[in-house]
Amino acid sequence: MSAHISVEDVPLSRFHRLLTVRSGxxxxxxxxxxxxxxxAMTKVSPALGLNAFxxxxxxxxxxxxxxxxGFLGGVLTDRLGRRLIYFVGPTLFILCSLAQFWVQSGEMLFLLRLLSGVAVGIEYPVATAFLVEFLPKKYRGPCLATLTILWFAGAATAYMTGEAILYFGGAxxxxxxxxxxxxxxxxxxLIRLGTPESPRWLISKGRHAEAEVVIRQVYGNDFSLKNLPAQSENKHLSFRSLLHSGYGKRMAFITIFWTCSVIPVFAVYAFAPKVLDALHLSGGWASYGSVAITLLFVIGCIIATRLVNTLGRRKLLLQSFLWSGLALALLGLLRDGPSPVILLLFGTYALFIGGAQVLQLVYPNEIFPTEIRAxxxxxxxSMSRIGAAIGTWLIPVSLQTIGIGATMYIAAGITAVGxxxxxxxxxxxxxRSLEDAASLSDERPETASARANLSKNNAW
Incomplete structure (x- = not known):
């Protein structure tokens, strides 16, 4: 029976769950x-004598x-394989973090934090490519979307752990x-030890015998290369040539939608108290409002994770941008409104932008072939973080020069572009299968049928 089953149609196994934990x-x-x-910065600055710069x-x-x-991780993951680069990020995390214990200057801390950021950038392409190339198609969207939720979980853990260490740890x-x-x-x-190489990547490099071994190891001895959907073998095809072959439009879509979805989020997340203060919220409203907005970001991502299959990627993305953009526009229009209204609109934005947030890791992993996925x-x-950095840097300047109303209108405009x-x-x-989703041919009969069924089953 397995001879007729694609590896993309198998049930979610213990291996898939473990790989999700490893990548997540x-x-x-x-x-x-x-x-x-x-x-840590409130203690770091006086200890190292840091100035504002x-x-x-x-x-x-x-x-x-x-x-x-991001650039480095993507190139190395596609060239050297998923498994090797899978351990680069954790290694850098360990070495750079330990070195920060003995840091003596702002320059050294900057360098170590820069290298930690490089490790973060490497993680995105390798962890998501590894995950998507093993997952059954039914679970691709939800599992990839879960990674966004885990990011917020890591941030929350950092806040709790950091505060506890600073409170009990002394000078x-x-x-x-x-x-x-x-x-x-x-x-x-440690938990990544024992992870096999992606058979899709091995096939793309012409290493069919190794891919066969991995497939039998993961799915059982009844499975073989015949159970893996056919894919192209482009051992010598460069990233640039693939973009010129038609994937340039998809790369533009990924870059623009990802950037437009993170600029307002990073700005709001980093300066929530400052933005709320500009909207005339103070005291308990501002304090509880910041916490509520953070929680609603997480809730929005959780809801989007549940909808990514039933609603569909495209509709989820469009609805996310539409309603979150309207909330930002209304914040600009009603900037002098009552505190409950301001918090309601902010909460609406945080809730609805979850769709675009979780799709940041789903879309690029699905619509590109194995050769250039990472x-x-x-x-x-990389490109989205440029937008995030610029947006975060400009928020204080924008609030001071053009005011909160115009700032919210600009944020709404960025969302509208997305x-x-x-x-x-x-x-x-x-x-759709991974090969079908990554194909430039969108008019396949099975694709049209899948789209028609999705539209029929999930019509509003």
Missing amino acids: GGSFVDGYVLSIIGI WEGLIAASALIGIFFG EAWRITLASTAVIGLLLF GAVGIGT LIVSWFLAPETAS
């Missing part, structure tokens, strides 16, 4: 790494590192706080 652990560490510096540079260092790490506790990532990095390294994720990661680009370029990939 990278997202958890990423959230922890990027958030822990915010907790170095405070800002150290805060932005990880984002700079992600820019380079030098900030050093332990910064070094604490090494523990999680070590656990991540590279595409790497480019999307909506328009998605309307014209976003494909529907739910219920």
Whole structure:
């Protein structure tokens, strides 16, 4: 019977669940790494004698590192394989975190945080490519979307752990706080031991015998290469040539939608108290509002994870951009409104943007072939972080120069750009095999049938 079953149609197994934990652990560490510096900075600055310039540079260092790490991780993952690069991020997390315990200057801390950011950037393409190339198609969307939730879980853990260490750890506790990532990095390294190479990547390099061994190891001796959907073998096809062959439009879609979805989120997430204050919320409203917005970001991602298959990728993305953009526009229009109304609109934005957030890792892994999958994720990661860094940097300036109303209108405009680009370029990939979703031929009979069924079953 297995001779007729595609590996994309098998039930979710213990291996798939373990691989999700292995790859999701990278997202958890990423959230922890990027958030822990915010907790420690109040102690780091006086201890190292940092001025405002170095405070800002150290805060932005990880984002700079992600820019380079995304490109580097994508290229290396496609060229050298998923399994080898799978251990680069955890290794850098361990070494850089331990080194931060003995840091003596702002320059050294900047360098170590930069390298930690490189590790974060590497994680995005390798962890998601590894995961998507093993998962059955029914579980691709939800499992990839779960990685976004784990990022927020890592950030929340960083806040709780960091505060506890600083409270109980004494004068030098900030050093332990910064070094604490090494523990999680070590656990991540250990749980990834024993992970086999992706058979899809092996086939793309012409290594069919090794791919056969992996398939039998993962799915059982009754399975073989015949159970893996046919894919092209482009051992000598470069990333640039594939983009020119038609994937350039898809790369533009990924880059633009990803960037438009993260700019307002990073700005709001980083400066929620400042933005709420500009909207005339103070005291308990501002404090509880910041917590509520953070929680609603997580809830929005959880809801989107449940809808990514039933609603479909395209419709989820369009609805996410539409309603979150309207919430931002209304925040600009009603900037002097009552506090409950302001918080309701902010909460609406945080809730609905979850769809675009979880699709940041789903879409690029589905609509590109094995040869450039990791590279595409790497480019999307790098370019979106440029937008995030610029948006985060400009928020204080924008609030001071043009005011909160215009700032919210600009954020709504950025979201509208994401909506328009998605309307014209976003494909529907739910219920499609990985090879079919990555194909440039969108008019296959089975594809049209899948789309028609999805539309019929999930019509509003």
